[in-house]
Amino acid sequence: MISESDLRNAERKNYLFYFEDGILDIIAGLPVLSFGLGMVFDATLLFIFTWLPIILYWPVKQAITLPRMGYVKFSPERQRRISKNMVLLLFAGSLFLLLGIFVTLGFEGQLFNLRDFMMKYSLLILGAIMASAFLLISILFELKRFSGYGALVFAAWLTPFLFPIREGIPVALIGALISLIGVGFLVRFFINTTPPLE
Amino acid sequence: MSPQQTQPAEMLAIDRLDRVIHEPGRLKIMTHLYIVESGDFVYLMRTTGLTRGNLSSHMTKLEQVGYVEVIKEFVNRRPVTMLSLTETGRKAFQDYRKNISLVMESSN
Numbered sequence: 469m470i471s472e473s474d475l476r477n478a479e480r481k482n483y484l485f486y487f488e489d490g491i492l493d494i495i496a497g498l499p500v501l502s503f504g505l506g507m508v509f510d511a512t513l514l515f516i517f518t519w520l521p522i523i524l525y526w527p528v529k530q531a532i533t534l535p536r537m538g539y540v541k542f543s544p545e546r547q548r549r550i551s552k553n554m555v556l557l558l559f560a561g562s563l564f565l566l567l568g569i570f571v572t573l574g575f576e577g578q579l580f581n582l583r584d585f586m587m588k589y590s591l592l593i594l595g596a597i598m599a600s601a602f603l604l605i606s607i608l609f610e611l612k613r614f615s616g617y618g619a620l621v622f623a624a625w626l627t628p629f630l631f632p633i634r635e636g637i638p639v640a641l642i643g644a645l646i647s648l649i650g651v652g653f654l655v656r657f658f659i660n661t662t663p664p665l666e
Numbered sequence: 667m668s669p670q671q672t673q674p675a676e677m678l679a680i681d682r683l684d685r686v687i688h689e690p691g692r693l694k695i696m697t698h699l700y701i702v703e704s705g706d707f708v709y710l711m712r713t714t715g716l717t718r719g720n721l722s723s724h725m726t727k728l729e730q731v732g733y734v735e736v737i738k739e740f741v742n743r744r745p746v747t748m749l750s751l752t753e754t755g756r757k758a759f760q761d762y763r764k765n766i767s768l769v770m771e772s773s774n
Contacts (some may be wrong), residue, residue, distance in 0.1 A: 478698075478701055536708075543701065
């Protein structure tokens with residue numbers, strides 16, 4: 469049947485299908501991975517790369533997803549929601565970048581001796597902020613799996629408090645896991661969709 | 667008494683069904699264009715499962731009756747042919763939904 473709720477569901481399914489390519493998962497996992505690796509190897513330069521994948525999102529989406537799924541302008545209501553979400557996401561991304569700079573400076577002892585403070589509980593705060601970013605993506609894009617990623621990210625930050633493991637390792641592992649799940653989605657996407665012949 | 671007065675309600679609703687939209691291929695196209703503002707050929711091929719040739723012939727029919735319009739535009743400096751429902755098309759689809767619901771309800 470083509471009831472109002474059926475049409476709403478179809479529209480939502482259509483919209484969500486655009487995220488079945490796993491690109492957002494890969495892009496979201498990479499900053500976590502680089503953050504974790506930066507902590508493990510004390511390579512503060514790696515924190516800068518947390519921003520890079522976000523810049524790559526749209527060009528990659530255009531090159532891979534759109535030729536296979538087609539261009540679509542969603543309903544004005546959905547478009548308004550997407551624009552609002554993009555602004556919020558940009559804000560969250562900027563906050564994340566500032567946090568990276570703050571932590572970098574703190575580790576280098578340029579701002580203040582953050583290292584001692586970090587060794588105590590602030591890792592949990594960092595974890596909560598990073599997990600919130602995933603939760604935000606989950607809410608804004610209506611992607612439930614990102615709530616799960618958020619929980620995993622927070623657990624990764626919590627692990628060094630519970631087990632004798634170097635901080636950064638679980639974060640890097642979870643980042644790698646999220647990106648790998650994205651790669652899995654991408655492979656499935658490539659198998660299921662082929663660009664139609666002109 | 668006219669023949670129409672003797673017909674049951676569901677029969678009258680069936681008579682009112684838009685035959686252009688009632689064809690399965692075109693119904694798919696109308697449904698998938700109704701839920702978005704516009705989409706290109708690839709989007710419709712993917713969502714409806716129709717081949718390029720089939721889609722093309724249905725689109726011609728829908729364009730002839732004024733339900734669908736073709737908009738040429740540039741997306742990221744590439745020309746894209748976007749298809750969207752006209753106001754008439756949206757109204758016709760809403761009427762079709764109303765009538766098909768009446769048919770289904772009265773037959774239950």
